[in-house]
Amino acid sequence: MPRRRPRKTDRTGRRRLLAAAATSVAGIGLGLNVIQPSAYTSAVMNRQSSMNVAGDTDGALLGLLVADSVKKNNQELLVEITNNASRTLTMNVSLDDPNQGTLYGPNGPNSPVSLTIDPGVSKSVDIDSSEPDGTTVPFSIGRNGSKLSFDIGRQTTVQAGNTSGEVSIDKLNQFGVNQSADEWTIKTLEASSTNYDLDTVELEIIEQSSGTTVGTKTYDEIGGTQFTRKGSGNDPAVVVQPDDASYDVTNETYELTVTATDTAGNFAQRTETT
Structure with missing residues (x-):
């Protein structure tokens, strides 16, 4: 649910x-x-x-x-x-x-x-x-x-903040809806960390009208300080499908939040909407 x-x-x-x-x-x-x-x-x-x-x-x-x-x-x-x-x-x-x-x-x-x-x-x-x-x-x-x-x-x-810049989300481009395939796509997603390996990169998609989380995706085997997903041509780098298989992706407004966390617990977040 x-x-x-x-x-x-x-x-x-x-x-x-x-x-x-x-x-x-x-x-x-x-x-x-x-x-x-x-x-x-x-x-x-x-x-x-x-x-x-x-x-x-x-x-x-x-x-x-x-x-x-x-x-x-x-x-x-x-x-x-x-x-x-x-x-x-x-x-x-x-x-x-x-x-x-x-x-x-x-x-x-x-x-x-x-x-x-x-x-x-x-x-x-x-x-x-x-x-x-x-x-x-x-x-x-x-x-x-x-x-x-x-x-x-x-x-x-x-x-007082003393960990600013430890983790950054460097690129988050072309977040959009693929209604015919019932999914969301992100063309380019890049994150990096300064002093520690990246631990996870998590994506959460919220249906803006209701505030309900409808799609999530987690990358947890990164193995380094860089995370890169780049699309080639018209192919998206990242595809997120609904958590509930019965949910229909529509053309309404969705909000994507990406959270990148390193192994020391430092994190960065970035939000985009369709």
């Missing part, structure tokens, strides 16, 4: 992510399993890692990927939230001190960001902060409801 993702902007940096579970849940009448505070499990992982938050035989109501640091004066991922419940949940993400930065949700900058997440779906919130290097930025994920309420406190740290 297609999964929902927010739109991304060009940015570079280095990020580790912390997995954690929901706290302070009250008035449950939904048959949901929720990890209690004493059963939390956390692990450091990169942005692309799969996550299994479990501390005992119960499941976590929410799965959280929280950035342990964000790059100053850049729009960076703050938190990705996965709804592990059996019903749609609406919640707010807000900074404890709104002056510490700007939050970005699926619909752009808002404070707080309101998220409505279907079961099994993940959505993200970004932050752009100009706070000094080393500043702690606490934030909350909250919901007030007649049957379910929670208030989750987390934090990240602002870091």
Whole structure:
């Protein structure tokens, strides 16, 4: 099934992510399993890692990927939230001190960001902060409801960017739709890294009208600091097919995000639309 993702902007940096579970849940009448505070499990992982938050035989109501640091004066991922419940949940993400930065949700900058997440779906919130290097930025994920309420406190740290240019996406040309073949094509795609080998180059295609991810492709056996795909004549260098075989590629607007990551965790992203 297609999964929902927010739109991304060009940015570079280095990020580790912390997995954690929901706290302070009250008035449950939904048959949901929720990890209690004493059963939390956390692990450091990169942005692309799969996550299994479990501390005992119960499941976590929410799965959280929280950035342990964000790059100053850049729009960076703050938190990705996965709804592990059996019903749609609406919640707010807000900074404890709104002056510490700007939050970005699926619909752009808002404070707080309101998220409505279907079961099994993940959505993200970004932050752009100009706070000094080393500043702690606490934030909350909250919901007030007649049957379910929670208030989750987390934090990240602002870091001055010192990894800019470690990874770059050098060329991304002619992203387009091949409707007759039910696929998307990219004529030229080139990425490079400075000090470490490239680890992965990932492509994500979003149906812009719905914000739904409809196609993905990953290159993970690069073996060096250069990644190059060049088309010859009218043949595309890269072809991406829908994740769901029943999905029909149309002439509507699609957004492509390419993420190149090196073995040290540095990454670069670039976005194009059809």
